[in-house]
Amino acid sequence: EVQLVESGGGLVQPGGSLRLSCAASGFTVSSKYMSWVRQAPGKGLEWVSLIYTGGTTYYADSVKGRFTISRDNSKNTLYLQMNSLRAEDTAVYYCATSLDWGQGTLVTVSS
Amino acid sequence: DIQMTQSPSSLSASVGDRVTITCRASQGISNYLAWYQQTPGKVPKLLISAASTLQSGVPSRFSGSGSGTDFTLTISSLQPEDVATYYCQKYNSAPFTFGPGTKVDIK
Numbered sequence: 001e002v003q004l005v006e007s008g009g010g011l012v013q014p015g016g017s018l019r020l021s022c023a024a025s026g027f028t029v030s031s032k033y034m035s036w037v038r039q040a041p042g043k044g045l046e047w048v049s050l051i052y053t054g055g056t057t058y059y060a061d062s063v064k065g066r067f068t069i070s071r072d073n074s075k076n077t078l079y080l081q082m083n084s085l086r087a088e089d090t091a092v093y094y095c096a097t098s099l100d101w102g103q104g105t106l107v108t109v110s111s
Numbered sequence: 112d113i114q115m116t117q118s119p120s121s122l123s124a125s126v127g128d129r130v131t132i133t134c135r136a137s138q139g140i141s142n143y144l145a146w147y148q149q150t151p152g153k154v155p156k157l158l159i160s161a162a163s164t165l166q167s168g169v170p171s172r173f174s175g176s177g178s179g180t181d182f183t184l185t186i187s188s189l190q191p192e193d194v195a196t197y198y199c200q201k202y203n204s205a206p207f208t209f210g211p212g213t214k215v216d217i218k
Contacts, residue, residue: 035207037155037209044196044198044209044211044212045147045149045155045198045200045209045212046209047200047206047207047208047209050205050206050207058205058206060206061112061206094154094155098145098160098202099157099160099166100157101154101155101156101157102154103154104154
């Protein structure tokens with residue numbers, strides 16, 4: 001059974017950094033393309049970033065240059081390093097494959 | 112980048128009604144289109160992939176169609192448990208943009 005468990009969210013001040021983790025089970029993270037998707041309070045879904053099986057990465061314009069997606073095959077975990085955080089980055093962050101989503105982790109950017 | 116639009120933004124229908132939601136891509140995306148259902152406070156659930164492939168366990172009253180730029184999600188007989196926001200998403204190439212969503216409730 002596929003499981004995705006996000007962690008690492010929390011309260012951070014504007015300009016700060018956080019690293020989100022997504023621990024996968026039931027498959028290997030290198031075998032599927034994986035994404036981060038976020039949802040600001042009361043808003044719709046926003047695609048954030050993608051890593052293909054070959055390692056190529058893509059980012060939404062809103063986070064390009066500030067966020068970095070990566071994976072650790074030995075830990076079977078996906079990451080999202082978020083730097084220079086802004087209030088508008090406040091959202092629930094989900095990791096997802098083409099079929100499955102985690103439960104999400106809340107990131108709040110506020111002073 | 113390809114933009115995704117949905118219409119209507121919200122709708123209210125009676126139990127048993129046929130409901131149709133439209134998703135449009137600003138450029139052709141072949142059939143690389145997914146539909147998600149999100150009920151309040153819950154994680155989005157994949158309903159349909161490849162524009163028309165119903166996921167396992169999804170009721171057969173849901174169906175998807177379309178290719179290229181125009182896609183539809185149809186609920187053949189609306190049920191109370193279908194109250195949710197529905198999103199389309201392109202995945203032919205990055206960015207994997209979502210549509211803005213269509214909120215469905217019961218009249």
